[in-house]
Structure formats: C-alpha cells, structure tokens
Amino acid sequence: MILICSYPKYRPEKNNLEEDTAFDCLTKTNLLRLCEWKKVSQDIISQKYGRTTMKQQCEDKCPRMARRTFLKSASIIALALCLSITTAGSGIFTGTSMAAQPNKRPNFLLIVADDMGYSDLGSYGGEIKTPVLDNLAQQGMRYTDFYVSPTCSVTRSMLLSGTDNHVAGLGNMGELNAPNQMGKPGYEGVLNKRVATVASLLQDNGYHTYMAGKWHLGLKPDQIPRARGFERDFSLLVGGGSHFDSQWNIEWQIPKAPYTEDGRPVKKLPKDFYSTKNYTDKTIQFIEEGKNDGKPFFAYMAFTAPHGPLQVPDDWLRRYKNRYDEGWDTIRNQRLARMQELGIVDKGVNTADRLFFLPRASQLAIGARKIQGRKMEIYASMVEYMDDQIGRVFDYLKKIGEYDNTVVIFFSDNGAEGNDLRGMIAGRPGTAGYMHAVANFAENGHNSIGRRGTYAEYGPAWAQVGMTPFRLYKGWVSEGGTRSPLIVSGPGVQGAGELNKEAVLHVMDIAPTILELAGIEHPSTYKGREITPMQGKSWTGMLAGRTQSPRTSDDWLGWELFGNRAIRQGDWKISLLYEPFGTYNWQLFNLAEDPGEQYDLSGKFSEKKKDLIALWDEYVEMNGVIIGERSPFEGARKALPTAVPEYDNYPPVRGMEAIPHKKLMELIKQ
Numbered sequence: 211m212i213l214i215c216s217y218p219k220y221r222p223e224k225n226n227l228e229e230d231t232a233f234d235c236l237t238k239t240n241l242l243r244l245c246e247w248k249k250v251s252q253d254i255i256s257q258k259y260g261r262t263t264m265k266q267q268c269e270d271k272c273p274r275m276a277r278r279t280f281l282k283s284a285s286i287i288a289l290a291l292c293l294s295i296t297t298a299g300s301g302i303f304t305g306t307s308m309a310a311q312p313n314k315r316p317n318f319l320l321i322v323a324d325d326m327g328y329s330d331l332g333s334y335g336g337e338i339k340t341p342v343l344d345n346l347a348q349q350g351m352r353y354t355d356f357y358v359s360p361t362c363s364v365t366r367s368m369l370l371s372g373t374d375n376h377v378a379g380l381g382n383m384g385e386l387n388a389p390n391q392m393g394k395p396g397y398e399g400v401l402n403k404r405v406a407t408v409a410s411l412l413q414d415n416g417y418h419t420y421m422a423g424k425w426h427l428g429l430k431p432d433q434i435p436r437a438r439g440f441e442r443d444f445s446l447l448v449g450g451g452s453h454f455d456s457q458w459n460i461e462w463q464i465p466k467a468p469y470t471e472d473g474r475p476v477k478k479l480p481k482d483f484y485s486t487k488n489y490t491d492k493t494i495q496f497i498e499e500g501k502n503d504g505k506p507f508f509a510y511m512a513f514t515a516p517h518g519p520l521q522v523p524d525d526w527l528r529r530y531k532n533r534y535d536e537g538w539d540t541i542r543n544q545r546l547a548r549m550q551e552l553g554i555v556d557k558g559v560n561t562a563d564r565l566f567f568l569p570r571a572s573q574l575a576i577g578a579r580k581i582q583g584r585k586m587e588i589y590a591s592m593v594e595y596m597d598d599q600i601g602r603v604f605d606y607l608k609k610i611g612e613y614d615n616t617v618v619i620f621f622s623d624n625g626a627e628g629n630d631l632r633g634m635i636a637g638r639p640g641t642a643g644y645m646h647a648v649a650n651f652a653e654n655g656h657n658s659i660g661r662r663g664t665y666a667e668y669g670p671a672w673a674q675v676g677m678t679p680f681r682l683y684k685g686w687v688s689e690g691g692t693r694s695p696l697i698v699s700g701p702g703v704q705g706a707g708e709l710n711k712e713a714v715l716h717v718m719d720i721a722p723t724i725l726e727l728a729g730i731e732h733p734s735t736y737k738g739r740e741i742t743p744m745q746g747k748s749w750t751g752m753l754a755g756r757t758q759s760p761r762t763s764d765d766w767l768g769w770e771l772f773g774n775r776a777i778r779q780g781d782w783k784i785s786l787l788y789e790p791f792g793t794y795n796w797q798l799f800n801l802a803e804d805p806g807e808q809y810d811l812s813g814k815f816s817e818k819k820k821d822l823i824a825l826w827d828e829y830v831e832m833n834g835v836i837i838g839e840r841s842p843f844e845g846a847r848k849a850l851p852t853a854v855p856e857y858d859n860y861p862p863v864r865g866m867e868a869i870p871h872k873k874l875m876e877l878i879k880q
C-alpha cells in the first residue's frame with residue numbers, strides 16, 4: 211500500500227510530484243514515509259509549496275487519523291526535515307541508494323548466526339576478528355537491547371511470522387514438547403498455518419525469496435522452506451549436525467541430517483562441504499541467477515555457525531592458537547572493559563558473577579586450561595570464518611551494484627551455548643541416543659578438537675564469556691539466553707556507527723519492519739485461511755531517526771520456554787527460573803542498574819513486581835501459553851555440582867602433572 215500510494219508518484223524522469231494522488235491515500239505510516247522520501251524531492255516541493263501550504267494540503271486531504279498523527283507527533287520535525295533541510299546528506303537518509311533510486315524497493319539480507327554470544331563481535335567488545343561485521347556496524351546502527359528467544363527454532367518462528375512463538379507453533383521446541391502440550395494449538399512443533407511467513411508475503415508481492423542454512427521449523431513437504439515462501443533454498447531442516455559433508459545429525463531419531471535444495475531432498479552433500487561456505491555460495495548463486503529481471507530480493511542466511519559441534523576447516527584450526535590459554539576470567543574481564551569503553555555496558559553497573567559451579571580459570575591445571583582454551587579457539591575461528599564469508603556476499607552485492615539498495619540485518623538466534631547439548635541428546639549409556647553419539651562423534655582427543663568427526667562444545671564457562679555481562683546462556687530466559695547483538699544497515703537507516711541504547715527490540719519486530727520497508731500490508735487472511743496479526747512493532751520510524759524506540763515505557767515483552775518465564779517492561783524485569791539458577795519463584799530486577807540480574811528487588815518494590823506478574827497473566831492469556839508438566843531443566847539442581855572443588859591444578863589431565871611443563875606445552879601445541 212505504501213509504495214503503491216506514495217513512491218510511484220514521484221517520477222524522477224519527469225521531475226514531477228503527483229502530489230494530489232499521493233495525499234489522497236496517505237496513512238499514518240506512509241505520511242511519515244513520504245516525508246522521508248521528500249529528501250529526494252524537497253527542492254521540487256519547496257518550489258511548489260511553502261511550509262504552510264504543505265500543512266494545509268495535509269489537513270485538506272489526509273484521512274483523519276493520518277492528519278491527527280501528522281499534526282500531533284510529526285509535523286514540526288517532519289516538516290522541518292522535509293521542507294527546510296536543503297543540504298544533501300544531512301537529512302533522514304544517510305544511505306544514498308533510496309534517494310538515488312526512489313522507485314526501487316530495497317533488497318533485504320537477513321543474516322542469523324546460531325548460538326553466537328552477545329560480546330563476540332569486535333563492535334560489541336569481543337577479541338574475535340570480525341572486520342566485516344564491524345564495518346557493517348560503522349555503516350549502520352548497533353542496538354544493545356535486542357531480544358530473541360532462548361533457543362533456535364523458537365526464535366526462528368517469531369522471526370518469520372512476526373508474532374509470539376506460542377502462537378506460531380513453537381510454544382515449545384518440537385523435540386521437547388511435554389505430554390500436556392502435545393496436540394495443543396501453538397504447540398505443533400513446526401511453524402503452523404495460523405501465520406504467513408514474511409517470505410511468503412514478499413514472494414507474493416514481487417520479491418525474489420532465497421534461503422540458505424538452518425530451517426528447524428518442520429520436515430514435511432508442506433512445512434519446508436519451499437512451502438513457506440522461499441522460491442529457492444538450500445536448507446538444513448533440523449537443528450544441527452556435522453558442519454562437514456557427513457550429514458551426521460545430532461539427534462539419533464534422524465541419524466542423517468536432511469537437507470533440501472529448492473524443495474527437493476539433497477541426496478549427498480559435496481565432498482568439500484563446509485556449512486558456512488556452502489550457505490554463502492548458495493546465497494550468491496541464488497541472487498546471481500535471479501538478478502536480471504529487476505525484482506528485489508529477500509535473502510535469509512541462516513548460518514549454523516557457531517552452533518556445536520565446534521568444527522572448522524583444517525586450515526582454520528589454529529587461527530587463534532593459544533589465544534585463550536589464560537582462561538575465561540581474563541578474557542571476560544577484558545571483554546567487559548572493552549564493552550564499557552564502547553558504551554555497550556555502563557560503567558558501575560552490576561554484571562553477572564561467574565556461575566557458582568564453575569572454577570576460576572587460574573585454579574585449573576595448566577593442561578586442563580589449555581584444552582578448554584582450545585575449544586574457544588575453534589569457536590572463535592568459526593565466528594571469524596562466518597564474518598569472512600559474509601564479506602564475500604557484501605563484495606558480490608557491491609560488484610553487481612545492489613549493496614547500497616540492500617537493508618542488512620544481523621543478529622544471533624539465541625544466547626551462547628553453555629549446556630551440555632551432546633549429553634542432553636545422547637542421554638544415558640545404552641540408549642539409542644548414546645549409541646548414536648558415540649558412533650558418530652567419538653573422536654575427541656585434544657588435538658582433534660574442531661576437526662570433522664569430533665563433537666566439542668565450549669561449555670558454560672566460555673558461554674558466560676560470550677554472554678558478558680549477563681546471567682546464564684542459551685536455553686534460559688535470563689538476559690544471557692535472550693539478548694543478542696543487532697546490527698542494521700542500508701537504505702533508510704540513519705546514524706552511521708552509532709549505538710542505540712534506548713530501544714527495546716524483539717526478533718518478532720523484524721517481519722513487520724521488512725514488510726513496511728517493502729510497502730506490503732500484513733493481511734488478515736492468507737490463501738483462504740485466517741492468520742493472526744503480527745505482535746512485533748515496526749522499526750521504520752526508529753531506523754529513519756524519528757524515534758528512539760518503537761516501544762514506550764508502558765510496552766512490555768514476555769518469554770516462556772521450558773517452564774521458565776519472564777516479563778520486561780521499561781527497565782524492569784521479572785523472571786521465574788528453575789533451581790538452582792532461580793528459586794522457581796518470581797524475582798524482580800532493574801536492568802538499568804543490574805543487567806547481570808544479580809539482585810532480586812522483590813522485597814523493595816513489591817508493587818512493581820505485582821504489576822509485572824499481572825502482565826505475565828496477560829501474556830499467558832494472549833498467547834495460549836501452557837506450562838509443560840515436564841521440563842529439561844527441572845532436574846538442573848541435581849545435575850550440577852553444589853560447589854567448585856577447592857584445590858589447584860584441577861582436574862588432573864591424563865597424568866599430565868607428571869610431565870615436565872615444557873614438554874606439556876609442546877604436546878598441547880602440536
């Protein structure tokens with residue numbers, strides 16, 4: 211609607227604004243958009259209308275709602291921007307492409323990392339080399355308070371539908387539905403038909419739609435990417451597996467990880483397959499093969515890096531050799547200091563303590579510390595490799611002249627992985643899961659970590675580093691499970707290199723944002739069936755610099771997964787977590803002062819807590835939340851040690867304490 215009404219009315223070749231028709235169909239959204247777009251035509255408007263005349267035009271011809279909105283909230287700023295700014299480059303758009311090509315709708319490149327930490331990127335304080343994404347951050351905006359769900363498929367359901375996971379079919383991960391959730395609406399375990407994907411809506415409205423990477427939203431023919439709006443795809447349908455060509459799935463129930471290409475099963479992966487590289491190749495291939503018909507594209511790059519197993523091509527194995535020998539405490543402190551320098555974290559606020567069951571790194575036997583560090587080396591290589599490949603896509607888009615017309619959105623689907631995923635999947639010795647894990651991921655010697663056939667994860671201590679300064683990691687509705695870095699860049703994005711700390715954003719905002727930028731209304735029915743409205747809030751006003759956040763301090767967000775629950779409103783958050791990380795009662799935190807969620811303020815602010823609990827009840831009602839009668843975290847307290855062993859050189863490593871130090875170093879560095 212927006213584009214039909216406003217953009218096409220400006221004909222650059224005629225240097226003419228067909229203002230009457232444009233004003234006739236103004237809505238709240240496109241009125242503001244028209245003002246952005248006036249940057250293109252401001253000279254023409256200035257010549258034809260004075261400031262007062264412009265306002266009069268609106269009052270005469272805009273619908274009532276649009277006029278009220280315009281006059282109340284946008285008139286002074288928008289009119290000033292639209293009509294009086296004449297210096298090129300000082301207006302709403304810092305990018306040039308929208309201005310240069312007003313009739314052309316933007317491309318979208320949506321890049322999602324898998325289980326990547328909040329503080330990994332250089333632009334978020336990490337020591338991992340990520341020059342491509344850091345450069346993207348310099349061109350666009352970074353946001354500190356962007357939220358996802360604690361796990362993969364759950365986040366992806368909200369990303370593609372624009373609504374809450376309990377509505378979209380992933381009320382729980384399909385693999386972990388509790389008996390009382392099975393068969394209930396919102397607990398289909400796949401992206402259900404109550405929603406239309408952003409890809410479907412874009413595809414139906416003249417976009418090419420491409421996907422490469424992890425799907426995790428359904429395996430059946432009517433559930434796969436091809437059936438949910440992707441014209442072309444190369445997809446891993448399940449949640450994770452070998453990054454190489456073996457197709458070893460992490461789940462025994464489907465031992466061979468299923469991939470599809472353009473909707474058809476992939477029989478065999480190429481010998482030199484490595485997930486991150488091949489997903490990049492496919493993305494470039496799809497764009498290349500579709501580029502000549504003038505249609506814009508939506509490309510979804512759903513990397514499986516750096517999800518476990520930690521694996522990289524051999525020539526990347528030693529890229530961070532010995533970089534993490536000092537252990538997690540040193541690296542975490544260094545990250546925190548850099549985050550404070552960058553402004554990501556305020557100085558003086560409370561950050562999360564090292565979890566009670568984790569040892570100080572300095573307490574570890576040197577061999578144990580280095581072996582733990584080796585895992586972090588591989589993880590860092592995976593992240594840098596991904597960054598490098600993203601750079602290939604950017605270079606390609608620049609080569610074909612599409613980069614400046616592409617909105618790029620980058621984030622991670624959930625917090626860093628600190629759980630023992632392999633253990634969770636494998637289960638007890640003798641079970642099918644255990645046999646599958648042993649048979650397929652058995653080789654795990656110190657010098658084989660990261661190679662094909664191995665299954666290494668870096669564990670909770672490094673995951674805490676990844677989620678500096680927050681509490682916990684993937685799987686939990688604490689900040690450590692649900693915060694992600696977010697970079698947005700491209701046409702229409704103001705504020706090159708800036709950091710927005712005001713906005714409270716959510717992954718379900720992305721679909722409405724993309725649809726609005728593409729000028730597409732979200733329908734109430736899709737292919738004859740009713741679909742639910744999107745709950746996400748569009749960022750277009752924020753991206754254009756008109757507002758700091760799409761949410762007011764009264765707006766709130768809710769989470770529930772595996773029985774853990776949370777509500778955030780303004781700076782306040784309540785959460786209820788299984789023991790030992792929570793008390794299984796509601797706790798209250800002030801995130802502005804305590805982003806690490808260390809101090810329960812329930813006693814001091816009991817009324818606030820009560821207010822937020824009422825919002826939780828509203829959240830349950832609104833989304834049909836059913837608390838599972840079984841949770842993978844209900845036994846967390848028993849599964850964890852109650853304290854850290856209090857002795858040095860812990861734990862002994864294969865008799866290494868008897869090996870002279872110099873020889874030990876040689877062995878480990880081989």
Ligand SMILES: [Ca+2]
Nearest residue numbers: 324325362623
């Ligand atoms: Ca994930």
